[in-house]
Amino acid sequence: MSDFPWLTVLIALPLVGAALLTVLPSGRDALVKQFSLGVSIVVGVLTLVMAAMFEPGGARFQFEEKYDWIPAFGVHWAVGVDGVALTLIVLSVILVPLVMLASWSEDDRSGGVDVPAKRSVKTYFALLLTLEAAMIGVFAATDVFLFYVFFEAMLIPVYFIIGYFGGAQRSYAAVKFLLYSLFGGLIMLVAVIWLYPLSARPEAEGGLGQGTFLFSELSQMNIDPTTAKWLFLGFFIAFAIKAPMVPVHTWLPTQPSRPRRARSSSSSASWTRSARTGCCGSAWSCSRAPPSGPRRSCSDSPCSASSTARSSRSGRST
Numbered sequence: 001m002s003d004f005p006w007l008t009v010l011i012a013l014p015l016v017g018a019a020l021l022t023v024l025p026s027g028r029d030a031l032v033k034q035f036s037l038g039v040s041i042v043v044g045v046l047t048l049v050m051a052a053m054f055e056p057g058g059a060r061f062q063f064e065e066k067y068d069w070i071p072a073f074g075v076h077w078a079v080g081v082d083g084v085a086l087t088l089i090v091l092s093v094i095l096v097p098l099v100m101l102a103s104w105s106e107d108d109r110s111g112g113v114d115v116p117a118k119r120s121v122k123t124y125f126a127l128l129l130t131l132e133a134a135m136i137g138v139f140a141a142t143d144v145f146l147f148y149v150f151f152e153a154m155l156i157p158v159y160f161i162i163g164y165f166g167g168a169q170r171s172y173a174a175v176k177f178l179l180y181s182l183f184g185g186l187i188m189l190v191a192v193i194w195l196y197p198l199s200a201r202p203e204a205e206g207g208l209g210q211g212t213f214l215f216s217e218l219s220q221m222n223i224d225p226t227t228a229k230w231l232f233l234g235f236f237i238a239f240a241i242k243a244p245m246v247p248v249h250t251w252l253p254t255q256p257s258r259p260r261r262a263r264s265s266s267s268s269a270s271w272t273r274s275a276r277t278g279c280c281g282s283a284w285s286c287s288r289a290p291p292s293g294p295r296r297s298c299s300d301s302p303c304s305a306s307s308t309a310r311s312s313r314s315g316r317s318t
């Protein structure tokens with residue numbers, strides 16, 4: 001079972017489940033809920049099985065997979081987990097069925113001012129499954145570009161959950177969330193792309209001799225502290241917006257009343273923000289390393305990849 005692609009399967013299962021929801025008969029809300037819950041439970045069970053196989057005293061990153069995705073730009077489908085990432089994935093897959101159960105008996109026909117009279121149960125649960133896949137991908141990615149893809153992919157289901165299943169101000173909230181997130185994402189994209197030419201520099205200049213986005217290779221670069229600070233800032237702004245952190249927290253409007261399903265939707269949106277906050281906290285921890293000499297151990301999260309250059313070498317820990 002050591003060669004089994006655990007993480008790829010965990011990412012693919014919710015997506016397959018969301019796709020299968022589209023072919024289920026219309027009007028069979030109970031079947032949609034049962035199927036979605038079943039998929040989330042299967043994902044949870046497989047995650048717990050994988051967690052039981054994790055060896056605390058073994059390699060720092062386990063269940064690793066690496067396949068060429070865009071060879072011309074050094075992009076890989078690369079996934080793996082350390083102890084921190086595994087814990088966050090377990091928490092995520094536990095939360096998904098809880099959110100589904102919380103919205104199980106809600107009245108889909110509770111209309112009102114600015115509230116749709118009938119909300120698609122199929123769409124709602126498909127979005128939750130899609131969001132689960134993106135969350136797992138965010139924590140499992142060991143390629144910076146792949147992490148960015150999953151990080152921004154989370155925006156799609158969250159946008160529709162807020163915009164379609166929110167309260168009276170759902171359109172305002174969704175658009176503001178989208179604009180803020182796209183702004184932060186564009187800044188992060190600049191930092192991500194910047195890593196490629198930095199890694200492509202000759203080894204004599206602190207580069208790797210070839211462009212790459214793999215964490216394991218980026219951690220071996222030597223980058224001057226000024227460049228490292230700009231890289232860190234690019235990642236930090238994106239995480240601060242989506243956390244959200246003051247003063248870029250105003251995309252999260254306060255709504256005094258909302259349907260019960262919207263409350264569970266808010267729960268799912270909150271856990272995505274918690275995921276990003278966790279990554280941001282890891283980056284902050286890594287950035288406290290001295291500007292020269294060996295870096296102290298820190299979790300090699302996607303965020304820490306942007307701040308690896310604060311020192312001449314980077315290390316990893318579980």
